[in-house]
Amino acid sequence: MSVLLRAARRIENICFDVIFPRQCALCDDEGSLLCTGCKRDLTVWPEGLCAWCSSVDNGSNICDECAPQWGIQGLWIGYRYDDEKVASLVHSLKFQYQESLGDDMGLLLSQQIARLPSEIESIIPIPLDRKRKKERGFNQAYCIAKAMTIRCGVAVNERLLFRTISRAPQATLDAVSREKNIQGVYQVRASDNMPRCVLLIDDVTTTGSTLREAASILREAGVSHIYALVFAHGTPPENINKTS
Ligand SMILES: [Zn+2]
Numbered sequence: 001m002s003v004l005l006r007a008a009r010r011i012e013n014i015c016f017d018v019i020f021p022r023q024c025a026l027c028d029d030e031g032s033l034l035c036t037g038c039k040r041d042l043t044v045w046p047e048g049l050c051a052w053c054s055s056v057d058n059g060s061n062i063c064d065e066c067a068p069q070w071g072i073q074g075l076w077i078g079y080r081y082d083d084e085k086v087a088s089l090v091h092s093l094k095f096q097y098q099e100s101l102g103d104d105m106g107l108l109l110s111q112q113i114a115r116l117p118s119e120i121e122s123i124i125p126i127p128l129d130r131k132r133k134k135e136r137g138f139n140q141a142y143c144i145a146k147a148m149t150i151r152c153g154v155a156v157n158e159r160l161l162f163r164t165i166s167r168a169p170q171a172t173l174d175a176v177s178r179e180k181n182i183q184g185v186y187q188v189r190a191s192d193n194m195p196r197c198v199l200l201i202d203d204v205t206t207t208g209s210t211l212r213e214a215a216s217i218l219r220e221a222g223v224s225h226i227y228a229l230v231f232a233h234g235t236p237p238e239n240i241n242k243t244s
């Protein structure tokens, strides 16, 4: 992006903020999309707690026994999805089309995660269904990926993994149906510079089937080390509308 275009965007954002002051997505306080108090109230996923069997491990949020089943070497989770505030934040991002909120959430997550492996060569956001991306205007996983790039200096690669098939939103299905629904939807674009180690990024994981499918396709294409990072994990609270 040119310097002039960047400056124009900045002026546009300032003008927009003057006309429509930013409000916290959770408490409506003016000033930012996510205020300091609400950030502090979000329930953090405990460090070292395995997402799938709840054993306590050092380092990442997947233990040595569960990691091979998911085909990933390490997993880091920011927050608990069963916390209504966390679920509400993800909901605002996805269904109120607040892309800037995604940038703030990505920044928050990047500050929350203490350490990532230094061998990561590419950051891969989980691709969104083309139709859904058109409706929403952005991929929420990409917002988080951008923030991680700033944090660790590794570039986002949006081209390597892509989605070819449109299916029902995962959140509307039970665990068994999710597994079938996600199979075969991703492909890897052939590249002479296939990374050996990647970090997959998603906004939410519940059963882990999306991460597992993406990891399996990447592994088949020659990626040997796959790590994953998600904003939130867990079962959503009852009152959250499951439409995507
Ligand atoms: Zn707030």
Ligand SMILES: [Zn+2]
Pocket (backbone or CB within 6 Å): 050, 051, 052, 053, 054, 055, 062, 063, 064, 065, 066, 067
């Ligand atoms: Zn485990």
